[in-house]
Amino acid sequence: MRAEFEYGEPDVLRVVADLEAATARPADQQDDTGWTSCGSRGLARRDRTPSGRIRRVPRLRRAVILAVLALIAGGLAALAVADPFHLRYARWFTAGFVLLALLLATATFAVVARRGLARVLVLALGAVAVLGWVALVGLASQLTVANHTVSQVADGGRRLVVVEGAPAAIDPIYAVVLQAGSGPFEQETVIYQGVEQAPAPAGVRFVDSDTVEVRTSGGCLYRSEVEALTLAVDPVHRPLRADGC
Known part of the structure; x- marks a missing residue:
């Protein structure tokens, strides 16, 4: 019996030493297995977020901000069309706000679209819409009769x-x-x-x-x-x- 105890004693001491080393590890230290030590509370799994998802969050935030600005510009354009205050140059406010809404909408879809053909297509359609609106406003201004x-x-x-x-x-x-x-x-x-x-x-x-x-x-x-x-x-x-x- 004495001989068996002496034979197993080094293994017990080695386990105790390993536990003490793990406990003394910093709270934010991560080992090779992907686990983070938390002191006496044990080990916790670190949330590994793919780098693509981390980059996607700011992009979606920019898209939301641009979309909100486009809606505001569209609302101001509708207000200029209604013209409750009978502004003499209301038509120019309408033209400007519609142009701004088109630019912001194009920027929104360009941010959402992935790089490549989709983004090129969005920018091309946005450019056509903007140039078409500018041409329409210019033609209407030429047809306006001066008093x-x-x-x-x-x-x-x-x-x-x-x-x-x-x-x-x-x-x-x-x-x-x-x-x-x-x-x-x-x-x-x-x-x-x-x-x-x-x-x-x-x-x-x-x-x-x-x-x-x-x-x-x-x-x-x-x-x-x-x-x-x-x-x-x-x-x-x-x-x-x-x-x-």
């Missing part, structure tokens, strides 16, 4: 302006618009829209802070209420005959 100011009456920061259109017709068309402010956020709304062969309005005036009046050469009198903030007009007068009210 000529005939007369105007000012009241503080607001102006009643009689304008003469220049369509492809023998007789010009006259209109009365209300303008407010200046710069890119200048507001403009129609008060009176005449017909061909109708003469220019004989007079326009501000009745009070919320009411404007248009008087034609035929003796017709048109009054409209104006909302101060949005410049909404009620009603907008559009006579159908040149010789009647």
Whole structure:
């Protein structure tokens, strides 16, 4: 019995020494098997994330940010189309926001697409959409008719302006618009829209802070209420005959 104990004693001592060495290992040290020592709490498996997945997280985050920005630009473009504040240059805001939305959408899909043919195809389609929109806006701007100011009456920061259109017709068309402010956020709304062969309005005036009046050469009198903030007009007068009210 004594001999058997002495024969097994070195193995016991070696096991104890190995356990002491494992316990003394730093908490964040990893051995060759992929396990990380945690002091007296034992061993824990380290989460091995593939390097491709680590790179994918920032890419998806960029795609989400670009997509959100594209949605915001699209929402602003829709707001410019609705034009609740009657901005004089609303069409240019619409054109700019649509262009920005197209660029952001193209960038979003380019980030999501893997490198190679898919990304090239996304960029090509985005370029076609952007160039097509720019060409459409340029063509529309060439077709826009410029108005000529005939007369105007000012009241503080607001102006009643009689304008003469220049369509492809023998007789010009006259209109009365209300303008407010200046710069890119200048507001403009129609008060009176005449017909061909109708003469220019004989007079326009501000009745009070919320009411404007248009008087034609035929003796017709048109009054409209104006909302101060949005410049909404009620009603907008559009006579159908040149010789009647």
